[in-house]
Amino acid sequence: MRAETVARRLLSFPRLxxxxxxxxxxxxxxxxxxVEVAVRGRSRCSRCGRKCPGYDRLKPRRWRHLDFGAWEVQLEAGLCRVECRRCGVVVEQVSWAEPESRFTLHFEELVGxxxxxxxxxxxxxMLRIAWRSVGTILERVVARLRAPIDWTKVTAIATDELSFRKGQRYLTLVSDLETxxxxxxxxxxxxATLEAFFxxxxxxxxxRIRHAAIDMFEGYAQAIRRCLPNATIVYDRFHVQQLASKAVDEVRRGEWQRLRGTDEARGVKHLRWALLRNPWNVTPAEHERLAELPKQNRLIYRAYLLKESLAGxxxxLYTTPWAKRRLNEWIAWALRSRLAPFRKVARTLRRCFDGVxxxxxxxYTTSRAEGLNTKARLATRQAYGFHSADAVRAMIELRCTGIAPRLPHQIVGVAG
Ligand SMILES: [Zn+2]
Structure with missing residues (x-):
């Protein structure tokens, strides 16, 4: 068997x-x-796939294919540009790669x-390619394999943000609360980011969107009010509770500053985790500290009670009318509390009352999105070193949305 015949069998792309x-x-x-290859049959436009006449011939270019043992395999072909009636003068279509890629489809899917x-x-x-190239390959793989979304079925969404590149830059993630x-x-x-989605x-x-769960960030709320005529905003409970947790910590730090240099200050410093944890996660030592709190520091104690009663x-699982009453009571109490951080929380809750x-x-909570976020965050960490936000998004989608790239032997349609 001749080497060319072997190569033809191994390269299972049509029209090659x-x-x-x-x-x-x-x-x-x-x-x-x-391996020198050529397009078999009439040339087609690489944008729309129509058959069209040749325009001119380009210098040979190469595509990286799957390795053969220790050898890198490169396909080499001199393509022509075609003159498409719809798209103008563009490079011709090849069956083994996307127009802008220098890797074959099989190689790219292996990367995915x-x-x-x-x-x-x-x-x-393993693949002997730069990490940066992996990023751009993943963008293409995900764009090819992503299943289309049926927008008629999307009625509840969650919006959340995710930092990447050590917190300097952010991604907004929108997910379906049902699926x-x-x-x-x-x-x-x-x-504006969320408005781009709408x-x-x-x-x-x-x-069609009836509910939109978000954190307490005002920008998202504005976008939803402007673009979703039938949606109710649902403020995520964990983000609401986080406001109270932050307020407790602020009160504690204020007290620590005030008492600086005294024995009491040290006690206040060590209270941090006892105050912030859920009661069922408090350690015995922290329990003791909390038990001393009413005598030791009344301000912090009041702050702690406010935080816990909001969590309560x-x-x-109150019905809405009961929750409404309890929330109003809580807001009134927080406003009277003479604790500035809690008065601020109370004002926020009053402003966002319907959504709370x-x-x-x-x-609805964004916690499903948050669970997704944990996975997405891991994906982001893996994408560290990618140069574009699009590549980071591709890694997130690849890891969190059930996209299934195939290995070479799983790709059907071996050409003769
Ligand atoms: Zn075209």
Whole structure:
């Protein structure tokens, strides 16, 4: 059997013919098996796929394919540009790669499969490609394999933000509260970021959304009020409780400053975790400290009671009218408390009252999104070193949305 015949069998792409096969050592000392290939049949436009006449011929270019043992395999072809009536003069379509890619489809899918399972070092060592290239490959793999979303079924969404690149930059993630699927993501965390999502899905899809769960961030709320005519905002309970936790800590720090240098100050300093933990997670030593609190420091004690009673309202599974009453009582108490951080929380709750109450009606939280966020955060960590937010998003989708890249032997349709 001739080498060209073997190569043709191994390269299972349609509309591909094989020419000469040769070995080479490239500038970096890598051993490369070069397979000359050509497009079989009439040339087509790489944008729309229509058959169209040739325009001119380009210099040969190469695509990295799956290794053959220790040898890197490169396909080499001189393509032409075609003149498409719709798209103008563009490079012709090839069956083995996307227009802008220098890797074959099979190679890219292998990268996707590995990126779901392996770390950075494993992938770049095994495949001998730069980590940066992995990012752009994943963008293409995800765009090809992502299942289309049926917007007529999306009626409840959660919006959350995620930091990447050590907290300097943010992604806004939108997920479906019913299915838990990530629907959309984009760099940024402003009202405009979320509005870009609403613009993309269109007015009809926006009108179908009945509930939108968000954190306490005002930008998202503004975007929802502007673009979702039928949606109720649901403020996430854990973010509401977080406001109270932060307020307790602020009161404690204030007291610590005030008492600085005294024995009491040390006690106050060590109270931090006892105050912030849920009661069932408090250690025996912390329990003791909390038991001393009413005598030791009344301000912190009051702050602690406020925080816990707010948590209690959420834990009690009240019906909406009861929750409304309890929340109003809590707000009145916090406003009277003479604790500035809690008065601030009370004012926030009063301003966002309907959205806070909507939790009791719907039970929606962003916690499903938060669970997703934990997974997404891990994916983000793995994507560290990628250069664009799009590559980070691709890694998140690859790891969190059930996309299934196939290995070469799982790809059906071996050409003759
Ligand atoms: Zn075209």
């Amino acid at each position: 013919s094989v020419g000469k096969v040769r070995f080479e050592v490239d500038d970096l000392g890598s051993e490369v098996l070069v 499969w590995l990126a779901q399972r392996c770390d950075k070092t494993a992938i770049s060592t 838990g699927r990530i629907l959309w993501s984009k760099e940024g965390r402003s009202a 613009a993309e899905i269109g007015v009809e899809a926006c009108a 309202i959420y834990r009690s 109450l909507a939790y009791f009606e719907t039970g």
